[in-house]
Amino acid sequence: MIVPGSTSQSLAAALAVETDRRVADVAYDRFPDGEQLAAVPGFDGDEAVVVCATVDDAAHLQLLQLQDACREAGAERITTVIPYMGYARQDDVFDIGQPISARAVARAISTGCDRVVLISPHEPAVADRFDVPVAVVDAAPLLAGALPSLADPLFLAPDAGAVEFADAVCDAYGHGETDHFEKTRHSGSKVSVDPHDTEAAGRDVVVVDDIVATGATMSAAIDGLDKPAQTVVACVHPVLVRNARSRLARAGVDAVHATDTVEQPCSTVTAAPVVADALE
Ligand code: R5P
Numbered sequence: 512m513i514v515p516g517s518t519s520q521s522l523a524a525a526l527a528v529e530t531d532r533r534v535a536d537v538a539y540d541r542f543p544d545g546e547q548l549a550a551v552p553g554f555d556g557d558e559a560v561v562v563c564a565t566v567d568d569a570a571h572l573q574l575l576q577l578q579d580a581c582r583e584a585g586a587e588r589i590t591t592v593i594p595y596m597g598y599a600r601q602d603d604v605f606d607i608g609q610p611i612s613a614r615a616v617a618r619a620i621s622t623g624c625d626r627v628v629l630i631s632p633h634e635p636a637v638a639d640r641f642d643v644p645v646a647v648v649d650a651a652p653l654l655a656g657a658l659p660s661l662a663d664p665l666f667l668a669p670d671a672g673a674v675e676f677a678d679a680v681c682d683a684y685g686h687g688e689t690d691h692f693e694k695t696r697h698s699g700s701k702v703s704v705d706p707h708d709t710e711a712a713g714r715d716v717v718v719v720d721d722i723v724a725t726g727a728t729m730s731a732a733i734d735g736l737d738k739p740a741q742t743v744v745a746c747v748h749p750v751l752v753r754n755a756r757s758r759l760a761r762a763g764v765d766a767v768h769a770t771d772t773v774e775q776p777c778s779t780v781t782a783a784p785v786v787a788d789a790l791e
Contacts, residue, residue, distance in 0.1 A: 516563025
């Protein structure tokens with residue numbers, strides 16, 4: 512059975528269709544003191560596929576509860592699909608005394624499942640932080656299917672780390688050119704972006720990143736574009752916190768296309784096909 516976390520109900524439903532599995536009845540509740548209780552009263556099967564984007568601390572805890580509930584309900588094998596892995600960006604010690612948060616959460620998740628599927632993690636090496644086998648799948652190419660008809664498109668990555676995502680979308684789209692900016696991060700929500708080399712004036716530009724969180728990276732990149740014909744944002748994980756939407760609008764974004772690894776109004780592309788491949 513597919514067991515959806517409350518943050519991944521759309522993707523879980525699409526995955527159930529894609530793999531011809533049933534969706535478990537999951538009850539999400541809270542005690543008066545605020546503690547959560549996620550339960551699987553109708554679980555019936557040998558294998559559980561828990562699907563839960565850990566977009567916030569509550570979702571992290573819910574994922575651990577669902578894994579445990581499935582084991583208690585008799586699941587012999589538990590696969591945990593983490594559509595968006597929170598804390599994955601803290602994948603090293605960047606200052607004295609800091610934790611490697613990605614390792615801490617990966618270890619906790621590993622205790623409750625037999626294998627993990629990660630969708631387009633920020634750094635694929637995060638897979639090594641788990642104590643169970645991990646399959647890494649990439650949903651970026653699926654974004655190409657949502658793009659409108661573009662003339663002579665330019666696919667731009669806001670930093671060197673996102674080039675592989677821009678290349679993947681460009682390849683899947685079938686034609687276009689790729690380039691990238693150079694990004695310097697000054698704080699959690701302040702970045703500066705140095706110009707790219709390719710001419711954007713009068714062209715259809717698609718700025719591609721793995722994550723849009725505060726929108727600081729995207730809006731800085733788009734500010735650096737010289738009069739594009741249209742500006743489209745494509746990202747795998749539309750985390751979109753704080754004023755990210757209005758920030759993108761103010762930067763002049765015409766449309767945002769994203770996958771359902773994080774459930775947002777712009778999550779029109781399902782990542783279910785690539786997850787289904789990993790499950791089979
Ligand atoms: C970092 O390198 C990632 O690829 C994204 O660029 C980053 O997480 C986006 O965050 P924000 O929207 O807050 O700038």
